[in-house]
Amino acid sequence: MRSKEIDANCIAILGAGNGGHAFAAYAKSKGYKVKIWNRSISVIDAIKKNGITSSGVLEGHFNTDLATPSIQKAIEESKLIMLVTTADAHKEIAVQIAPYLTNDQVVVLNPGRTGGAFEVSNTIKQHNGPFKPQVIEAQSLLFVSRCTKPSHVTIAGIKRRVPVSAFPSFYNEEAIPALKEVSSNFCETESVLNTSFDNIGAIFHPAPLLLNVARCEDPYVKYRHYIDGVSPSVACFLEKMDNERVAVAGAYGVHAISLKKWLNLVYGSTGENLFEIVQNTKEYQNVIAPSNLDVRYIFEDIPTGLVPISSFGEAAGVPTPHIDMIINLATSMCNKDYKSHGRTIESMELDKIPSYLLKEYVTLGDEFYIEIMNQESVLEE
Amino acid sequence: MRSKEIDANCIAILGAGNGGHAFAAYAKSKGYKVKIWNRSISVIDAIKKNGITSSGVLEGHFNTDLATPSIQKAIEESKLIMLVTTADAHKEIAVQIAPYLTNDQVVVLNPGRTGGAFEVSNTIKQHNGPFKPQVIEAQSLLFVSRCTKPSHVTIAGIKRRVPVSAFPSFYNEEAIPALKEVSSNFCETESVLNTSFDNIGAIFHPAPLLLNVARCEDPYVKYRHYIDGVSPSVACFLEKMDNERVAVAGAYGVHAISLKKWLNLVYGSTGENLFEIVQNTKEYQNVIAPSNLDVRYIFEDIPTGLVPISSFGEAAGVPTPHIDMIINLATSMCNKDYKSHGRTIESMELDKIPSYLLKEYVTLGDEFYIEIMNQESVLEE
Incomplete structure (x- = not known):
């Protein structure tokens, strides 16, 4: 074979x-x-x-x-x-x-x-x-x-x-x-x-969809995912989720880019706040929202985006209440337990590694264990 | 005076x-x-x-x-x-x-x-x-x-x-x-x-508003709170909240009326499920939704509806995750800590009374304590 x-x-x-x-x-x-x-x-x-x-x-x-x-x-x-x-x-x-x-x-x-x-x-x-x-x-x-x-x-x-x-x-x-x-x-x-x-989609896809769910499911209504779907309150909520994502990354020594900076970097969009920046993003003007919840904005972004970010946060002691709210909303509305089906510290087999050593493990892979063992034997001497 | x-x-x-x-x-x-x-x-x-x-x-x-x-x-x-x-x-x-x-x-x-x-x-x-x-x-x-x-x-x-x-x-x-x-x-x-x-408004007001928040805040869009705002997924969510409310009441020996039964009783509405029943409610056809979150659907119904129901639930060991999700969403979007400002078992001074005795206390008032004291002295004899 x-x-x-x-x-x-x-x-x-x-x-x-x-x-x-x-x-x-x-x-x-x-x-x-x-x-x-x-x-x-x-x-x-x-x-x-x-x-x-x-x-x-x-x-x-x-x-x-x-x-x-x-x-x-x-x-x-x-x-x-x-x-x-x-x-x-x-x-x-x-x-x-x-x-x-x-x-x-x-x-x-x-x-x-x-x-x-x-x-x-x-x-x-x-x-x-x-x-x-x-x-x-x-x-x-x-x-x-x-x-x-x-x-x-x-x-x-x-x-x-x-x-x-x-x-x-x-x-x-x-x-x-x-x-x-x-x-x-x-x-x-x-x-x-x-x-x-730097999983921006995890912040940008599920929350605006779930916070517009009745409109998404209305067969007579078409609306734009970003331009209509991100109102001032939705934008504030997204920023809180995004701050949590950046804080979780920070706990592992990783400098993640913020949603606002990313929009500026990728699309050159500017504005006083996230709401304005989204509204000023030319590329978003005609992005139509999905018409139901059985879409990758949910079934992909929740279990392979928000769930692992939340799990990384929990392991490092960084609370992610806004991210968790969106996971819970999706879990309820789609009747699927994304927390147990999604990627977690345990399912990714990272639960044995202390969060402050994760960056090193991700760099070294299995060599990491050899390093650690050597260090421990040094300590024992 | x-x-x-x-x-x-x-x-x-x-x-x-x-x-x-x-x-x-x-x-x-x-x-x-x-x-x-x-x-x-x-x-x-x-x-x-x-x-x-x-x-x-x-x-x-x-x-x-x-x-x-x-x-x-x-x-x-x-x-x-x-x-x-x-x-x-x-x-x-x-x-x-x-x-x-x-x-x-x-x-x-x-x-x-x-x-x-x-x-x-x-x-x-x-x-x-x-x-x-x-x-x-x-x-x-x-x-x-x-x-x-x-x-x-x-x-x-x-x-x-x-x-x-x-x-x-x-x-x-x-x-x-x-x-x-x-x-x-x-x-x-x-x-x-x-x-x-039997606080039906607590179930029916805040959740559909928050789950349509971008549309609510869009100055160019008018929509109907119940008819447009309650889609199949929103209706399912409301039913889960309502089941929690009825379960909390049940834990205190109170038979609360369900949202579906209430709609049937008050408006004669019928249907296969909550979504259909709402859609079939004549009185809801032209109820326009609020155009921002600074409305009694939030500032009244959260602290004097969902917060106390959740608190009663917690005291009786009945979980209310869906009700809590809506409290948390409102808390985040309105930047107000409704849980600490709203009515709770503690603020209502009911925290000293075991949940199984609450019904008796509510009937007797302060006479309740005299009753209890008598019973205790009987036990002591």
């Missing part, structure tokens, strides 16, 4: 949604051998038959080298394995790829949301994967893209800077170069704690 | 809003001597100058016998003292009337919301009022009325049945007859626990 040699020029794309379509077209345009996998076979059939037609900043028609419902076939040979599904599916995919994965391959989470690298790395090890899997977490998707129907993608933009880090960061030197060859816009950051705590 | 004799035919109306205007016109139409007080003097001046013009189910022009900014002058002589302010003002008014109150007078809270009688009764005693003040709590306002401008009121309806009880219920026989003379639609219920736990 581990017979075929790894081909540095071969990329597996797991997930054929907005991001998967864009990655496949982009990688083909760069001359890579591209194999794409998707859970639903109708999408695979369409790509097999019609290839991928891309419009926007990348115009062209591209045929993938393989479109398959077999995850094993998709990943064999591939140097880079790009996970481009919603983050709530990461664990399940990690289970599926683990038996076929080798030490030479690099798994990239596009993006990992919060704690994706911990979850995927641990899951791979638990399911007979390599003992030291190379897992990279990207802070966001490289593309602003929309797959209007299978085989068709519009790439509205390519982000100029997507921070990435491997877990442990120790592997960055080995793992990241292959990714940077795909796009030099991927840039190395200190550790996956940075990519994890 | 306690010189003037009590006149059984004299009523003091404290508060000249929707309810105060209606009560004044109604009492005058019944031949009572009516004295009306209001905090803001402009309203008093208007009533002094123009009297009250009532339209709707009561048509006519009525001159009050006194319109005054002096609460002392308003209550002297009056057998019935009708509090018709928002419930969050009850405590302050109790402080003001306490020194002038006598044992012959009856204070009526129209309505008391949750725990009004406890709060007012204790406050009167603490501020040199009679040791055994007669305080009646009404479950709702007698009228469906709107004061369009000072001196003008439209009475759309008079409720057929308004449950009332004194605290302690022991006083019902003595206190309620005077009230029933004003309107036989006031009907005695078991105790103020019944009027307190």
Whole structure:
């Protein structure tokens, strides 16, 4: 099963949604051998038959080298394995790829949301994967893209800077170069704690949706997620959530960017307060809100965003009452216990590590334990 | 100061809003001597100058016998003292009337919301009022009325049945007859626990507002509080809050009416679930939602509705997570600590009484302690 040699020029794309379509077209345009996998076979059939037609900043028609419902076939040979599904599916995919994965391959989470690298790395090890899997977490998707129907993608933009880090960061030197060859816009950051705590979507997606739930569910009303959905009181609430996120990051020695600074940095938006800054963001003017709660703003952002941030907070003694309120609201409205299904310190197997040592662990990985043991034996002498 | 004799035919109306205007016109139409007080003097001046013009189910022009900014002058002589302010003002008014109150007078809270009688009764005693003040709590306002401008009121309806009880219920026989003379639609219920736990507004007002906050604050959008504001998910949430309220009441031996049953009883509305029942309620079709959060749906219903229900729940070991979520949301969005400002078991001085004995205490009042002491001495023998 581990017979075929790894081909540095071969990329597996797991997930054929907005991001998967864009990655496949982009990688083909760069001359890579591209194999794409998707859970639903109708999408695979369409790509097999019609290839991928891309419009926007990348115009062209591209045929993938393989479109398959077999995850094993998709990943064999591939140097880079790009996970481009919603983050709530990461664990399940990690289970599926683990038996076929080798030490030479690099798994990239596009993006990992919060704690994706911990979850995927641990899951791979638990399911007979390599003992030291190379897992990279990207802070966001490289593309602003929309797959209007299978085989068709519009790439509205390519982000100029997507921070990435491997877990442990120790592997960055080995793992990241292959990714940077795909796009030099991927840039190395200190550790996956940075990519994890800079999860802006966790703040920006679920709360405005839940605080507009009746409008979201009204079949006769369309409204804009940011422009109509973020009123002065909602903006104040988001800032309180965001302060909690930044405080949690700070407790682990990580300087997370604030929502306001991020809006300024990414979109150049300015204003007296968060409400004004959101209203002044040109890119948000026509973003229509979802029309129900069964959307990734909830089923992805709660368990792989707010739940792990809250759990990191609890472990470090940083209270997150506003983040918890949104988790609880979603839990009640969707009748799903996100706290027990989501990523937590325990499920990410970080509960044995004191919070003040986590940064070191994330840098060193299992070498960390050797370091600690050495230090302890020094102390004992 | 306690010189003037009590006149059984004299009523003091404290508060000249929707309810105060209606009560004044109604009492005058019944031949009572009516004295009306209001905090803001402009309203008093208007009533002094123009009297009250009532339209709707009561048509006519009525001159009050006194319109005054002096609460002392308003209550002297009056057998019935009708509090018709928002419930969050009850405590302050109790402080003001306490020194002038006598044992012959009856204070009526129209309505008391949750725990009004406890709060007012204790406050009167603490501020040199009679040791055994007669305080009646009404479950709702007698009228469906709107004061369009000072001196003008439209009475759309008079409720057929308004449950009332004194605290302690022991006083019902003595206190309620005077009230029933004003309107036989006031009907005695078991105790103020019944009027307190049947606080439907606490469930129906704040949650739909907070879960539609961006729309509420949008100056360009008008929407209907119930018809647009209660979507399927909001209705599910309200039912969970309502189940908590009913469970808390049950823990004190009180059978509270459910929101669904109440809608059926009061409006004859039917449907498969709460969402449908609300949508089928004719009276709700045109109720426009408030346009900001500085409204009684928040500043009255949170501290005198949800906070005391939650506190009663905590004391009896009944969890109220959904009610607490709404308290916390309001606390965050309005930057006001409603939990410490609102009515609690402690502030109502009920914390010394075991929850299983509360019903007895509410019936007997201070006689309760004598009973308990007797029982204890029996046990000691």
